[in-house]
Amino acid sequence: MARTTKKSTTRQHGPTVRAKPAPRRQSRRVLVLVATRKGAWLFHGDTKRSTWRVDGPHFLGHIVNHLVLDPRDGRTLLAAAKTGHLGPTVFRSTDFGRTWKEAARPPAFAKAPDGPDTKLPGRVVNHTFWLTPCHANEPKAWYAGTSPQGLFRSDDGGDTWEPFSIVNDDPQFRAWMGSEQDGTPDGPKLHSIIVDPRDSAHLYLAMSGGGVHESFDRGRSFAPLVKGMEVVEGFDAANIAFHDPHCVQLCPSNPDRLYQQNHCGIYRLDRPSKEWTRIGKHMPKRVGDIGFPMVVHPRDADTAWVFPMDGTTVWPRTSPEGRPSAYVTRNGGKSWQRLDSGLPRSQAWWTVKRQAMTADAQDPVGLYFGTTSGELWMSRDEGHRWACIARYLPEIYAVEAAEMR
C-alpha cells in the first residue's frame, strides 16, 4: 500500500506562506444553487441581494446531492443526480441551466476482477455526493466524492469520469471505510475534497466513515490526518475507521488553516501541525458542538460559522430545543456568538445538512443555508439578521453561492 511516502511525510511547510487575500469585490449578482431530494433550483439575486428570482425545478424528481458552478470559467454547472430507482449520473450545463447534457461516463467503480482470488468485492456507486473544481491551473478538471466512498476525477469538464488515486481499491482504505452499514443512514460519503490553492498536488479529503486524509502528490498517496480528533466514547481514536468528519473547510485567506465540523465536535487545524484542536469546547454547553456544516470567511481566517444540531441521547439531529441558530467565531474558535435574529424562536425542528450552508465573497459576507424542511434562508450581514427567501422546497441537501461575472 502506498498511502504514505517519505516525501509526503517529510514535506516542509516552511514559513507560513499565506495566499494573497482575495481583494474585496465590487457587488456582483449572486447565484444561489440549491440541490434537493426532488430536484434543483437556482436563485438569481439582484446586486443588493435583496430580491431573488427563482429558476426551477430542474430535474424534478431527481435526487440532486450537489450543484456547483465552476468558478474558473463562471458558466459551467455540474449537477450530481440520480432518481430513487435509476442509477447515478452527472449533468452539465454551460448556459446556467437552460440546457443540460448528461455525462458520457459518470463516476463508476472499476469492475471487480473475476475469480476466486478476488479479495475486495466490486462496488457500485449509489450516488455522487460531492463535486469540487480542481485547481485554477487545471481548468477542466473536477473531483467527485461518492457513496459508497470513492474518489473520481474528470479532466474534460465533467463529461467523463475515472476512479482516481489509490483510495477506492486500496485494502487499508477499504478497511477504514467499512461497509455501507457503517456509514450514515443513506450511505457513507466521501466529501470535503479540498485542493490547496497554492499547490494543485496538495489535496485533502474526508470520509464520513474513515477520517480526514491528505495527499502531497496529487492523490498517489494519502496519509491520515486525524490526530486530536475525538471519536464516540468507548471507541479507540487510533482506529481511523471510527472517525466521522462531517465537513472540512480550508480558509481562502490562509490555506494553512482548516476548520472541521465533526460527529464529535468542532475543530481547527493550523499547518504544519498535524493535530486538530477541539475549538467546539467553547460553545455553550446546552447547545453543544455537534452539527453538519462548517463555513469559513472568504477574507478572515479567524471567522467561521457553524449550525449546531441536537446530538444528544438518540441523536434527534434537529435544531437544539427546536430553536435553530448559527454560531460564529471571530477569533479562531476561542469564543462563539449566537446568531438567531430573524430565525424561528421555538418549535422549529429542522436542521442543516453538511453541504447546505455556504457563504458568498461579498462585503459584508452573505450567508445562506437550506433546511431539511425545505426552507432557504440568507443573511446579508454575516449572520446578524436572517431572512427566509424560499419555503416549501423539498428537503435541501446542498446550497452553494456563486458570483455572476
Add this chain to the structure above:
Amino acid sequence: MKVLIPGPLLSYTNEREVEATGATLSELLDDLDRQYPGLRFRVIDEQDTMRAHMRFFVNGEQVFDMTRSLRPTDAVQIVQALSGG
C-alpha cells in the same frame, strides 16, 4: 426486436417502444446505449448487475440473467418497480 421503455427512461428515447438488437439481454442493453447514450448505466450498474427496482421481461417472463439469449422476434419490456416516497 421491440423494447418497451419505462416512463423514467423516456427522456432518453422519447418513445415508449423502440427497436434494438442483441443476441443476449446484455447485448441488447449495449445497443440501446449506442442509440440512447447513458441509458444503460441508469439501469445496469458497473458490476453488470440490474439495479434495484429495475426489472426485465422477455415475452412476458421475468428474467434475471443478463446473458439470457434473445431472438429477433422476442419482445422485451423494461419495467421500473416504483416504490418509496
